[in-house]
Amino acid sequence: MLKVENLTKIYEGGVLALDDVSFEVPDGQFLVIIGLSGSGKSTLLRCINRLIEPTAGRIIWDGEDITAATQEEMRLIRRRIGMVFQNFNLVHRSSVLTNVLTGRLGYVNPAMSLLNRFPKSDVDKALKQLARVGIEGKAYQRADELSGGQQQRVGIARALMQDPKMILADEPVASLDPVLAHSIMQYLEQINQEDKATVLCSLHFLDLVHRYADRVIALNEGKLVFEGHPRQIDDAKFKEIYGKDAERVG
Amino acid sequence: MVGLAVLAGLFIYAYGFQVTKVDLEETRSERRQTQLVRILRALARPDILEYEKEEFLVDAPIIVGCPEGELNLPEPDTSGPFMTVDPPCADPKAQVRVEGFNFEPNTRGPINFIPLSQVTLQLGNIVTDEFGHFETVVQLPNRSPVPEPQHIQVITRRNVGAPRFTKTAHDTWDKIIETVFMALLATTIGTALAIPVSFFAARNLMKDVRSSVASISLSVLAWPLGIWLGMMAARQLHVLSQSLTTSTWLNVAGVVLLPLLAWWIVRWAVPATEESRPSFTLRMARVAGLLLAAWVAILSLYLLSSLTLALGNTLALRLGGFGFLGAFVAGLGDILGMIIATVVALATGGVISGFVGRVWRTLDRSLSPAAQQLANYILAALAGALLFAILGAMVDWFYQIHDAMRTLIVPAILGALFGIGLAFWVRKDDQVTSGLAVYYVARTILNALRSIEPLIMVIVFAVWVGIGPFAGVLALALHTIAALAKLYSEQVESILPGPLEAVRAAGANRLQTIVYAVIPQIVPPYIAFTMYRWDINVRMSTIIGFAGGGGIGFLLQQNINLLNYRAASAQMVAIAIVVASMDYISARLRERII
Ligand SMILES: Nc1ncnc2c1ncn2[C@@H]1O[C@H](COP(=O)(O)OP(=O)(O)O)[C@@H](O)[C@H]1O
Ligand SMILES: [Mg+2]
Numbered sequence: 001m002l003k004v005e006n007l008t009k010i011y012e013g014g015v016l017a018l019d020d021v022s023f024e025v026p027d028g029q030f031l032v033i034i035g036l037s038g039s040g041k042s043t044l045l046r047c048i049n050r051l052i053e054p055t056a057g058r059i060i061w062d063g064e065d066i067t068a069a070t071q072e073e074m075r076l077i078r079r080r081i082g083m084v085f086q087n088f089n090l091v092h093r094s095s096v097l098t099n100v101l102t103g104r105l106g107y108v109n110p111a112m113s114l115l116n117r118f119p120k121s122d123v124d125k126a127l128k129q130l131a132r133v134g135i136e137g138k139a140y141q142r143a144d145e146l147s148g149g150q151q152q153r154v155g156i157a158r159a160l161m162q163d164p165k166m167i168l169a170d171e172p173v174a175s176l177d178p179v180l181a182h183s184i185m186q187y188l189e190q191i192n193q194e195d196k197a198t199v200l201c202s203l204h205f206l207d208l209v210h211r212y213a214d215r216v217i218a219l220n221e222g223k224l225v226f227e228g229h230p231r232q233i234d235d236a237k238f239k240e241i242y243g244k245d246a247e248r249v250g
Numbered sequence: 251m252v253g254l255a256v257l258a259g260l261f262i263y264a265y266g267f268q269v270t271k272v273d274l275e276e277t278r279s280e281r282r283q284t285q286l287v288r289i290l291r292a293l294a295r296p297d298i299l300e301y302e303k304e305e306f307l308v309d310a311p312i313i314v315g316c317p318e319g320e321l322n323l324p325e326p327d328t329s330g331p332f333m334t335v336d337p338p339c340a341d342p343k344a345q346v347r348v349e350g351f352n353f354e355p356n357t358r359g360p361i362n363f364i365p366l367s368q369v370t371l372q373l374g375n376i377v378t379d380e381f382g383h384f385e386t387v388v389q390l391p392n393r394s395p396v397p398e399p400q401h402i403q404v405i406t407r408r409n410v411g412a413p414r415f416t417k418t419a420h421d422t423w424d425k426i427i428e429t430v431f432m433a434l435l436a437t438t439i440g441t442a443l444a445i446p447v448s449f450f451a452a453r454n455l456m457k458d459v460r461s462s463v464a465s466i467s468l469s470v471l472a473w474p475l476g477i478w479l480g481m482m483a484a485r486q487l488h489v490l491s492q493s494l495t496t497s498t499w500l501n502v503a504g505v506v507l508l509p510l511l512a513w514w515i516v517r518w519a520v521p522a523t524e525e526s527r528p529s530f531t532l533r534m535a536r537v538a539g540l541l542l543a544a545w546v547a548i549l550s551l552y553l554l555s556s557l558t559l560a561l562g563n564t565l566a567l568r569l570g571g572f573g574f575l576g577a578f579v580a581g582l583g584d585i586l587g588m589i590i591a592t593v594v595a596l597a598t599g600g601v602i603s604g605f606v607g608r609v610w611r612t613l614d615r616s617l618s619p620a621a622q623q624l625a626n627y628i629l630a631a632l633a634g635a636l637l638f639a640i641l642g643a644m645v646d647w648f649y650q651i652h653d654a655m656r657t658l659i660v661p662a663i664l665g666a667l668f669g670i671g672l673a674f675w676v677r678k679d680d681q682v683t684s685g686l687a688v689y690y691v692a693r694t695i696l697n698a699l700r701s702i703e704p705l706i707m708v709i710v711f712a713v714w715v716g717i718g719p720f721a722g723v724l725a726l727a728l729h730t731i732a733a734l735a736k737l738y739s740e741q742v743e744s745i746l747p748g749p750l751e752a753v754r755a756a757g758a759n760r761l762q763t764i765v766y767a768v769i770p771q772i773v774p775p776y777i778a779f780t781m782y783r784w785d786i787n788v789r790m791s792t793i794i795g796f797a798g799g800g801g802i803g804f805l806l807q808q809n810i811n812l813l814n815y816r817a818a819s820a821q822m823v824a825i826a827i828v829v830a831s832m833d834y835i836s837a838r839l840r841e842r843i844i
Binding site for chain 2: 049051070075076077078079081082083085087088089090091092093094098102103104105106107109110111113114116155158159161162168
C-alpha cells in the first residue's frame with residue numbers, strides 16, 4: 001500500500017508544482033496519472049522515490065515513511081522501485097547490457113561494481129530480461145544504436161533488474177509513435193499482472209488510459225482534481241482536467 | 251557620442267604608443283639594421299651540420315728591409331698550391347703584391363704575416379677565383395728590418411667526407427627529448443589529478459550534496475583528528491616495515507601475501523548489500539576487519555615501496571646503458587613511499603569523518619529535541635572555533651606574529667560565535683548545501699591557479715627543487731591540473747541529466763552514479779581536452795626553461811645571451827619541428843578516437 005498524504009512541492013523560485021495532494025494506491029494496482037503538461041505529474045512521481053525532495057507532506061509505503069528516510073535508507077527503498085522515463089534515460093555510450101545491469105547497482109557489492117564487475121547470476125538475469133522484452137540480440141550493442149522503441153524496452157529491462165515491487169513510469173510512451181506505445185504499455189501491464197508490481201504511470205492519451213488503467217488520478221496545476229475509474233471521466237470532468245477549450249477526440 | 255568614442259580611442263592608442271615606446275627611428279637606424287641582418291643571417295644557418303675540415307697552409311718567404319747584395323730565396327714548389335711575393339723584399343709598412351696559384355677554387359681564408367717569433371699577424375683575407383688563383387696587395391707591419399726571411403702565409407680550409415652533426419645539434423637533441431618528456435610527465439600527472447578534482451568543481455554533481463549543520467561540524471572536527479591519526483598510523487607502519495625489509499625474502503613474501511590477506515578480509519567485510527540489517531556484533535566485526543585490512547594494505551604498500559626502491563637500485567647498477575630504467579623503478583618506489591603517508595592521512599580523515607557522521611545520525615534520533623538543539627550549537631561552536639583557529643595559525647605561520655591572543659584565541663572565539671550564529675540561522679532539520687560550498691572553494695582555487703602562468707609558477711618551483719626539468723614538470727603539472735579540471739568540470743556540467751537520474755533511481759550510491767552515468771558521457775571530451783592540453787604543454791615546455799624549468803628553453807636562452815645565434819637557430823628549428831609534429835600526431839589521434 002502506498003499512501004500519499006498532503007504532498008506539496010514548491011520549487012526554488014516559488015513554482016507550486018504539487019498542492020496538497022493525497023491519495024492511496026493498493027498493492028498491485030495499475031494507477032494512471034493524467035493531466036496537462038506542467039500539471040505536476042513528473043514532480044509527483046519523482047517525489048515518491050525522492051529524486052525530488054517534497055516541501056511538505058508524507059509518503060508512506062508498506063508502513064515505512066519514505067519522506068523521513070535518511071539517504072542510506074532511501075537507497076535501500078529505491079532498489080525496490082523501478083523507474084521508466086519518457087526519454088528512456090539510457091547511458092548512450094554504454095552497451096545495452098551495462099545499461100540493464102545498472103538496475104542491480106543497489107544490490108551488488110559496491111566495491112566490485114566500481115570495477116564494472118557484476119556477478120554471473122546478474123549477467124544471466126540481465127540477458128533474461130532482455131529476452132523478456134524481445135531484444136535479446138542487442139545486448140552488446142551501444143545503447144544509442146537502438147531505435148526509440150528498443151531503447152524503452154531496455155529501460156523496462158533495467159527497471160525489471162531491480163525486482164521491483166513498484167514501477168514509476170513517467171510518460172513512458174510520449175516519445176514513441178502510437179503503434180509502439182501499445183507494445184511498451186503491454187510490457188508494463190505484464191509486469192503488473194505477472195510480477196504483481198504496483199504501477200504508477202503518467203499518460204497523455206485517454207485511449208491508453210481506458211485500455212490499461214485500473215484507476216486514474218488527474219492533476220491540474222498541482223491539484224488533484226479527479227480520482228476514480230477511467231469510465232467515470234465524463235465530458236464535464238474532462239473539461240475540468242484538461243481545461244475549457246479542450247476537445248474530446250476519439 | 252561617436253565623436254567621443256573616437257576621441258577616447260585616439261587617446262588610448264596614443265598613450266599605448268607612448269608606454270610601449272614605439273620608436274620607428276630605431277628600426278630605420280643603420281646600426282640596428284646591420285645588426286638585424288647579421289642575426290637573420292645567423293638564424294638562417296642553424297648550427298646543425300658540419301664537415302671535417304682540412305687546413306692548407308701555404309707559405310712564401312719575405313725579407314723585411316732589403317739587404318745588400320743578392321737575395322737568396324728558395325724557388326716555390328709549383329706542384330701544389332704556391333704563392334709569389336712581389337717584391338720579395340721590402341721596407342716595413344711597404345705594400346707588396348701577393349699572388350697565389352693552384353689553390354682550391356672559390357675558397358677564402360686569412361692571409362697572415364709570420365715573424366720569427368711565430369706570433370701570427372693577420373694582414374687581410376683572400377678569395378680565390380674559379381681557377382684557384384688570387385692576387386692581393388698587403389701592407390707589411392711596422393717592424394724593424396730583420397735579415398732572415400720571414401713568411402707570408404695563407405690558410406684555406408676544405409670540407410672532407412660526409413657532413414656530421416655538430417655538438418650543438420647533439421645538445422639540442424638531448425634537450426628536446428627532455429622537453430618532450432617534461433610535457434609527457436606534466437600532462438600525465440595533471441590529467442590524473444584533474445579528473446577527480448573536476449567532479450568537485452561540477453555544479454550538477456555537487457548541488458544535491460546537502461548535510462545538516464551538525465554533520466558539517468562533525469566532519470570539520472573529525473578531519474584534523476583523522477589526518478593526525480592517519481599520520482601516526484603511517485609512521486608506525488613505516489617503522490614496522492623497515493624491520494621487515496632486512497631480509498629480501500621476508501620483503502617479497504610480505505608484498506605478495508599481505509595484499510591477498512587484505513583482499514580476503516575486504517571480500518568478507520564488504521558484502522553485497524543485504525536485505526536485512528546485520529546484527530550489531532557483525533557490523534562491529536566488519537569495521538574491525540576493515541581496519542585490519544587497511545593496516546595490512548598500508549604495510550604491504552610500504553614493503554612494496556622499499557622493494558621497488560631496492561630492485562631499482564640494483565637494476566641501475568646492473569643494466570649499464572639501460573640504467574635509467576632501474577633509476578625509474580627506484581624513483582617509483584621512492585614516490586610511492588613519499589605519498590603513502592599523505593594518502594593514508596587524507597583517507598583516514600575522510601573515513602573518520604564519515605564514521606563519526608554515521609554514529610551521530612543514530613545517536614541523534616535517541617535524543618530529545620532540546621538536547622539535539624543544544625548538541626547542534628555545541629558542535630557548531632567547536633567546529634567554527636577549530637576552523638578559525640587553523641586559519642589564525644596559518645596567518646601566524648606566514649607573518650610570524652607569535653601572539654597567541656591575536657592568532658589563536660580571538661579567532662577561535664569569533665569562529666565559535668560564527669558557528670553558533672550559523673546553527674541558529676539554519677534550523678536543525680534544514681540541510682545546508684555543503685556540496686555547493688565545496689564547489690565554490692574548488693572553483694576559486696582553480697581559477698586562481700589558472701591565472702598564474704606556468705612560466706611564473708616555475709620560478710617558485712625552481713627555488714624549491716632547483717633549476718631544471720623537474721621544476722618545469724611540477725609547474726606545468728600544477729597549471730595542467732587547474733586548467734584541465736576547469737575544462738573537464740564544464741563537460742561534466744553539460745552531460746545529460748537523464749541517465750544520472752535513472753541510475754540514482756535504481757539505488758546507486760554517489761560513486762556508482764559517477765562511474766556508470768557520468769564517466770561514460772565524458773570520455774570523448776576528456777580525451778579531446780587532454781590532447782589539447784598535451785599540445786599546450788609541449789609548447790610551454792619549450793620555453794619554460796627561460797624561467798629555470800629545464801628543457802630546450804634553457805639552452806636557447808643561454809645561446810641568445812651568449813649572442814650565439816647560429817646555435818639558437820638550431821634550437822628554434824628543433825622547437826618548430828617538435829611542436830609541428832606533435833600537433834600533427836595529436837590531430838591524427840583525435841580523428842581516430844573521436
Ligand atoms: N526543476 C524545476 N524548477 C522549477 N520549476 C520546475 C522544475 N521542474 C518542473 N517545474 C515546474 O513545475 C510544474 C510541474 O512540472 P512537471 O512536474 O514537470 O509537470 P508534468 O510532468 O505534468 O508536465 C511546471 O510548472 C514546471 O514548470
Ligand atoms: Mg513530465
